[in-house]
Amino acid sequence: MSTSDGEPGFIERLGRRTASGVEEFGFGAALLGEASYWIAVGHWRRQPVRLDAVIVQMMEIGIFAIPIVSILSAAIGAMLAIQGIDTLRTFGAESQVVIGIAIGVTREFSPMITGIVVAGRSGSALAARLGTMKINEEIAALTVMGIEPVRFLAAPALLAMVVMLPALTFWSDIVAMLGAGLYVTADLGITMQAFFDQTLAVLDVGDLLHGLAKSLLFAVLVTVVGVLNGASVAGGAEGVGRVTTRAVVHSIAAIVIADMVVAFLLTR
């Protein structure tokens, strides 16, 4: 397996990687459990999750992300309309583009793009903040003050994330549809009113919930990945940079893979 004591062989490295990967899953589950525990019963144990901390996080994660989410959603809506009309024109079925847009946006594009934007904005910020705090011994300071770091730092972020990410996704649904509508009305010569009537006719509440349920899952993934990476920081400022990048890459990967799995499970 290994050629000498100092250098592990391929199999050993693979084993170690796998073990640490599984370990990280375990930490993630434990963290999620602990944060949910504090949100649920912290109040009765006189260790409440502070509402003001949650609101600060909500502003940061949700409200300040509205401009960028709006721009990207409108662009994606228009993009779907352009591609949809172009493809359907081959069959002379341009007017059917609405169903493709409505389903595509609510089920896939809005949850995914919102998740990715929030992972990039807030997942990274969470990892960077926690990483810096760990390096400055602020996490240790919290612990020795008898203040649970998970309750004080992770739980408000989790709560804010699971509220704001679905809310942002819903907003993204509307804006993307609006973006698509602008192109469709111009290209096919129908009114905005007609576009929205058609959209509402083809759209099912289930499609909307499909997307919102996924965004809830993405919220949990982004928080857990951000917190775990922030908490695992080692090696000073350089380490903070490393875990921040890692947090973004891992949460986007987690979002895309989870999306695929959920889409498979829910559409079967």
Add this chain to the structure above:
Amino acid sequence: MSTPSTSSATTPGTAEPVIEVRDLITHYGDRQILNGITLDIRRGEIMVIMGGSGSGKSTLLRHLLGLEHPTSGCVRILGSNLASLSPDALIDLRKKMGVAFQGGALFSSMTVGDNISLPLREHTKLDQRTIDIMVRLKLEVVSLAGFEDLMPSELSGGMIKRAAFARAIILDPKLLFCDEPSAGLDPVVASAIDDLILKLREALGMSIIVVTHELDSAFKIADRITVLDRGDILMIGTVEEVRNSANERIHNLLNRRFEDEPINPDEYLQRLTGQSA
């Protein structure tokens, strides 16, 4: 090792220990850091834990604070074994301990005042006016009156340490831990921090544990000194006893002399050629 049996005049308080460490053995990965530390810290004394880098003094501090789990042995604080406490009991115990970290560890997103009042806001139901008064009171103690609305980034190194002390003593703890209080400060400011530690003991009667590698500071404030070297306690004694120690390693430490390992030629050759056998 040579624990003084007689309580000298410079050792105030009773012999009743507030911290008992028994046969503490710890590892970092495969490396053993502390090789069976046994140590008592008495009520009301200033105990300085001294040693060079790599002596294990920071590790010992983290164990005293319950931030790490020992491989074996135990740490008892105010009579409670840290390893066997329930989470709630540990939180209650921690309200009786204050810690001033080396870099201050102030929360950079909060003002100085919010930093200092955080333990009050989290652990008590006091109203805001009372909290404000208590914060100002502690800021007076550490000579930082009027700085409560500044952010930590606006403070100098010495002021950050003072603010950290104010936060550490906000709940009037029985035990105060200081990690390298004078590290990174110029001599005048460092000396002022030493005076502050003496003043805190005088005014609030806490037991204070100081981890440092600064000799001047250690000799100035200590009632007793524990000298750590490579994970072992070389001696525990009063300032005089440590100064007059005949132990060669202590002598070297006091004279800031780097201690060379006696060289074994065969081992040396193996190290250089990188061959293990």
